[in-house]
Amino acid sequence: MDFYFTGMYRIASLVFIICFGFGAGAFGQSGKDIQRIRKEALEAFKPRFTVFYRTSNPKMSLRPSKYVDGYGIPTWMSTQGDENLRDGGRSASHYGDGFDSRILEAKMDKRTANSYLSAKGVDVKGKVRTEDGTVYWTFPEHELFRLEAKVSENEDGTLGLRFKLHPKKDGYYSVAYTGAPSYALKAVDEIWQPMIWSEKRFPNGPHMTLAFRAPLPTTLVERKGITYGVLAHPDEFPFDPLPTVSNSRFGIAVRNAEGKAQAQLFAPVMGGTGSKMAKGEDFEFSVVLAALPGDLTEAYESLARNHYGFRDYRRNSISSLNKTLDRMVNYANSSFSQFVDSLKGFGYSTDVPGAVKNVSSLNALEMAMVQDNPDMFWEKAYPMVEYMLSREKFLFSLDPKQKNQHPSRRLLGPVAPVSELVALHDIFGGENPFLIQMAEENFLKTRVKNLDVAEREDNWINALFLYKSTKDEKYLTKAKSGADQYLRNRVERKQTDFNDEYGKSFFFWIDFTNRWIELVELYELTGEERYLEAAREGARRYALMCWMAPKIPEGDILVNKGGKAPAYWYLKSKGHEQMSVPETNVPAWRMSEIGLTSESSGTCSGHRAVFMANFAPWMLRLGKYCNDDFLMEIAKAAVIGRYRNFPGYHINTARTNAYESADYPLRAHKKLSVNSFHYNHILPMASMLLDYLVTDVWARSNGEISFPSTYIEGYAYMKNKFYGHEEGRFYSEKGVRLWMPEGLLEIDNVELNYIAGRKEGKLFLAFSNQSPEDVKTTVRINPVLVRHLEKSGYTVYTDNKLTQEKKSLGRAGFTVNVKAKGLTAIVIEGVDFKSELQNKLSQETNLTADNTEYKSLEFGGAKAMLFKLGGFAPRAYIYLSDDDSQYSSVNLHYKKPNGKTVTIKDAIYPFEFTVELDTESPVPEFWFSATDKAGKRDVSKKFSFGGVVN
Template identity: 45%
Template sequence: MTKTGRILLIILAAAGACRPAQAQEFRVKPDHTVVFGGQHLLPDYLPEFTVLFSAADPQLRMRPAGIPDVQYNVATWLSDRPELNRTDRRADQSGDGFDDEILEGSVESRTADLFNAGRIIVVRPVSHRAEGTDKVTFGYPENDLFSIAAELTADTATGRPLLTYRLTAKTGGWYSVGFTGFAGRDPKRTDEIWQPLIWQEKRFPDKSYLTLAFRCPVPSAFVTYRNATYGILAHPAEFPFDPLPTAANSRFGVAVRDRQGLASPMLFAPVPGGIGSETAPGGKLVFSALLCGERGDTTDALQNVAERLFGFTGNRNNALGSLNETIENMISYVLGPYSRFLDKEKGCTYATDVPGAVKNVSSLNPLEIAVLNDNRTMLLERALPVYEYVLSREKLLFCADSTQNIQYPSRRMNGPCCPVSELTALSSILKGSAPYLLSFAKKEYGSTRIRNLDVVEEGCTWKNAIHLYRATGEPGYLKKAVAGADRYIRRRIDTPAADFRDPEAGGFFFWTGFAPKWIDLLEMYELTGDKAYLRAAHRGAKLYTQYVWYSPAVPDRDILVNPDGKAPHYQYLKSKGHAQMDAPAERVPAWRLSEIGLTPESSGTSTGHRGIFMANYAAWMLRLAHYTGDGFLARTADHAVIGRYRNFPGYHINTARTTVYEKADYPLRGHMELGANSFHYNHIMPHISLLYDFLVTQALFRSGGKVDFPGEFIEGYAYLQSKFYGHLPGTIYGREARLWMPTGLATPADRQLNYISAVDDDALYIVFMNQSAETVETDVALDYALSGHSDGGHYRTQVIGGSGASGQLADGRFTVRVAGNGIAAVRIETPTPVRPQLAALFTAETRWQTPYAATQDDAVRCMRVGFGRAANNVFVYFTQDDTQLRKVWFTVDGRTTEDTDYPFEHTAPIDGERTEITVKALTRQGRIIEWETLELKK
């Protein structure tokens, strides 16, 4: 019997992640609609279910959605109402993350519309009954396929309204039960919507796509109306942590577009044709979902759900080792043979995706590593050749094989291929010793170029104006930057995106294209101090969190991995003949295996990449947390980086949970021996920059701005943005010092301490950051060969900032105490000034009057390349290729070198104030061509 208007007080349990301050109440109206009270901001809900039934297997398969200009695969089914069309495969849809079965699979008789996936039976309650004070059960009419019942109660773990259905099949077949009780709203009248992974703000799906569980950062879709956000969310117990979520084991899906094309959060479980969907006569299906309502927008709802329902409240720790150890291991790796840097080609092999190609990201990465690590080998063997590469190649991906078209490589020597920001950063870092860099930057500012894939980049943008202003101080550039950024905020922040046509997105593949340009807006804030840019950057970063994993909940237990003594074998690499790797069977805490805090690579590869380790966003989120106090962004940054690996971990988590990526020797093997995840060798040096950026920014964040070092912008491409440090001094609690972090300088006995280090004329500074929640007191070993201290001496140490204490330095050791999750800056007196060997790199030198020259026909270009006392060279290259030339000769100051291998280029040391370069070539037709003499001089 229905008890009209009965008030049910649901006393929320004290246990669990969510502990509301007051009980929630609801009432059930005579029409069985549930009306919620309290602070949960839920609209009325009718416990209606939409059941999809198919007598035959609907054959769930992922296929390209066919959304214009967006690479995204969606769930599809066989249907008698098909509407899916074939999408032509692009040349860049090859390599790691692209599944041939998806991209080449048949679309005949297929639908991507959830409501075409089977026969639709909508069931609405015909009765309800209160059972005690904390439960209401709902009755439904019988039909020939199944019987169904539902109950509404308070979840004992979270306190949220919990709706559970129980279906018993009368007829065998494939079932899916949809929670479809929220009334639909005109999407144009909503504040915003969210359906992972690509529909956010006002981008409303063009059909009723279903997002499977494995692609849900939190397991719900959301609608925001009048600053209240609501959704229906899979109960955390319905979303297991192990095994790793995949399409095959997804037990539910979420959607936001209902049958009428209105906005309504929905959840379907099981997925039509998915695991658990096939049900025999008498078989039962049961699923529980939480009704979720939050004040604020969809990003606020995501944060609240992550924190209160999925336990995203603490930080990770250095169980594997410190970040300093990891950085040092990676530097050793990048200088060794396994990093596959090809000296002749001046780049990292890109054979994982494009056989025969090499690719670099930025010359700033190896230059920063060389400077911070005070590493001459890194400077000469990585920074110098990559510098020459980015100034000479037409695109970042270079392949001499003219038949190769995967990812659109170039074989032309028509640089620079680096962005304007890199040219201006290099100019500033090198103290103007290479004025051609600014000339190149201004030329690129006035043109367009394709640097990566097939993305056309405009030169004259407000983002490039930022960097030209920093490098030149010319007020016109600042005016353009401000005007452009203000227009962008009005168009892209103040006005929610409603489609996938943003001309400044740079394409819709990487998440940096879907979200606003929040990192550039943060750069604008740091340039101008205008809080409007900070607010806009903060909004953009919050939207970016909608691509970060915050579920499933990480259990507080150990998990067995590599049970057969083998690491998971990544299918893409298996298909290319890579060996399956040995890995010890071991039980480890679940949090160490977690993808929480990471993102999938992109919209187009999110079906196969669970989480990528290339989390450059972490330092930028931490920087925003410093300016805004946003602890959620700080925790996200921490989870993205901390406690994950001891060396370069490859690219991503995939297939199954494993510890193989954690090992210090993981990357130290041949390419075909790496079978657990893909290796993009051009990512290694940017990954080191990522970690440096995180450490320096963590010191800024934890010190409240009292440890602060200036940085230049490393743009790279896609996600590979970081700050460049080391070229200018910064401050450590009021003392000016220059970053200096040579390998082995300091070794804390407790691995929970990360640090940055710096020097001035009479002291060494080590800023320790404790990654654990407990106070750490430990010995620190100091390498006297680096620090200049003497055995037998006793040296004073002093904590000059943060919370902690330190003991006297003697016999190469001192003690330090750092509070849990705290910071302690230690000043150590030095007997003599520490002089980093690469410090002269940033000393202004006599400028060259002519540091760059080219022949009149632009067939030959040359430039002086100077890195302080470490390098003083001339770099010469031909813009013509081996279809025109067979052999070339370079003569520099009377010394001749012959070259028969394309690309035709030459580097030679110079030592005078004037250098002459002459070149000649043998053409394919057998003719000798000589060009005019080029001259570089001071």
């Protein structure tokens, strides 16, 4: 056994001691500390501004830059161009949801991205005057304006600054506060400007980030244990309407006109809302000046908590996570999910019409196993396994002319990542050794699995997962030595560019941090603290991408005005119908994006926040290991109380509760217009929810309720743990299998989530309360799934302590008490279970073979594999790599035990065949016949896997 399964509980208790107190930040300071912080701020921040003025409209708009893939930055009309802007149109990768043609295809000539060249700037320096205990900054009069400012003290030691501009002429104005400390880049420890400049990746020019794209509306500069920031006051950043380019009232920047690192804020944005001013029309704005002890991520947390009210703010409210998961799995198995049976994939019509896309088979397989769901297994999971073993890329299109997002139409697989091949091998009990053969062969390759991004497979991450399966020490040695080199090159050195070999295209946010998720996996395998510390650092940098603003107002907000949900511009342009949804008042907190992230550098101008928060269970787990409440509360904020079913992809356009509805996704594609639907996301989101449920109970039980996992790599950020293939532990009970079929429990209070497990004669239930109030409610168990309830008894654990010995259960259900944010566990004895898939899938296959379960054939570049599926009959999966440019039709022939020849005809590409083998019969011989494009018929040699099915 590896260290993870035998020692993780000991690791957890040790780590809580090691990491305790790291994340306290300024929000937990004593009165003496606050005085010191205030003194530092008063000395650090100077009365300096730059006031910009021009008579004509500068036509501020976003344009793509040269920094990272498709990232747009604010620009203004100018007399000259800007070398930091990218001209040349859009690539094939830049088509689809979130890519705005208004940005990507706009002209670049005579535009500048330099904030200081947006208009004529006037630098003003003031004097400090104190009157009746109030600090004023006074400035000399100017022919264009008069400027006033007042400084106050905040409870956390930061300063409040409010300035007033009195225009003396009509025109366009912007005021930049430029009095924060400034340093040469080499003199600072770290900088941050959303969304892409972090660590020591520094803008090439004084570029601005508009308010709508600021997770927290400040830039930060860390130097010698102090982090400086200039934060927009929450009153300046309205919650409603949803922040957009057009309503951004301010901008922030980290590089100043002299090329130094300095926190700056511009309000209003030149050419933006409020920038056009009439003579005598005063403009006022408030900011927070912060000089906080600790590192940059601690300052971020402190400002988020103290000024934008971040906290554990969400609860289930509308649905338990279990009910949401059940609905989501049902949706995935419905016709609305756009699964194309003939192509074995989910439709991808939102971005690439006619294409299908899968990024993993493991999500469907996990749902089938944990929910004991044979329909999910046979209709989705197994066909998707075949897809991942045969396709060249995740995105498959039969249209040879389709170029958007670089699809493939070739069967040159496997496209499955090395980690997925290893996981499939382990999930099916090691009965399909050819999967390890495939994994080891692909470990030596560089592959293009998505878009046009080449990925080298020979790395420490894949070595880690190969070791977990094979226990071959060479892979553990490679995993640790590679990871240690990675720590030296990537973690211990602040990054100065976008050339991280693990960053791929620097598109998704996971590319901008270290590989903290995989470092968690390595820590759980080895127990070595350096991997945990590096993972925590990466996760806290990932938290910089999580929305902390705008501040959530008290009470309700009005949504769906006029009975219409907002129509997303991208779908509107494709002819989708605007949805009718009742106008209603909704608690503002339910509509908040806080805790979520936007999708990526290339689409964050169009996607406010995506619901695919696959990072959340990892953050929750890491937060528990390190006693880091910030990470744990972000994780909860990202998942809890947001939807009753699959909610589509993102929040955009305007605030709405349309996606909260249980029937929201149950519509034809063109009738969905609130947000985009990427149907291949449904099951990865289901895995995310299951991972969160299991991890939440693991954390609340201090690791005493825990189930083994393997790893779902998926694509980009769609990474989660896979559960259900191995037995786990429920307090002192070992050998418990995770078992959560749909409709297992009916609970009268939505605030309780649960996980369930079983072993011979026992049902195990753990209830987690998502609310800040104690819950007392009735729970009823489905008697069809769990039998003999009337003869059973149960034991109760409250917050990990045995509080009630055996008590009779009966058919009517039982009352459960769960403390606020607490955990109550129930162990029920004397029952039996109805299992439709789990039991049989976990059995061994009685098949004697001659190690030829996988064959490469000359005919048509065919591949053949014999797949063992526990107690179910094995399947032969056979496909041709040659396509319809070679053959017009292909037939597969084999003989049944009675001597009858069976012929399966396939006249439509792709040419692939699945044969359920007869039990207690010899594995048959197979052969092909095919007709080529000229009408000539060709017949292959016979081939066999050998062996007998017993």
